[in-house]
Amino acid sequence: MSHETRLVILCLxxxxxxxxGDIESILSMPQAAVSQQLxxxxxxxxxxxxxxxxxxYYSLASEEVTSLIGTLYELFCAPVRGAPDAPR
Structure with a gap:
């Protein structure tokens, strides 16, 4: 998961x-590039x-992968609590 695009695809x-086609539209990337990452x-x-x-259609392969991506999202993408614009 060292490639940023692959991580974004997993989050999607x-x-x-x-x-x-859905992923291609969301990321504004050529179909060939999306297919290569997939x-x-x-x-x-x-x-x-x-x-x-x-x-x-693509989906996450297992509950373990779903859990891993959820954890990464919480650690690196979720709003930081206490930040000025974070939800309360």
Whole structure:
């Protein structure tokens, strides 16, 4: 997970399953670049696929991956408590 784009993709997939086209639109990246990152995540067994017609949907591979991404989000992405604009 050393590549920032792969981490962002994992965060997106923690919300819900998404197609390559969905991820491409959200990240404003070429389809080939998104597919390359997803292939690496599949190789690392962090994501799984589901085909519906011609569309391939990606989701997190397991509850362990979901838990890991949730923990990373809480540590590095969630608003810092006590910050001036943090929710109370």
């Amino acid at each position: 997939l923690s919300e819900k399953e998404r197609s390559v 292939a690496r995540l599949r190789f690392d067994r962090l994501v799984k696929t589901r085909r519906e017609g011609r569309t391939v």
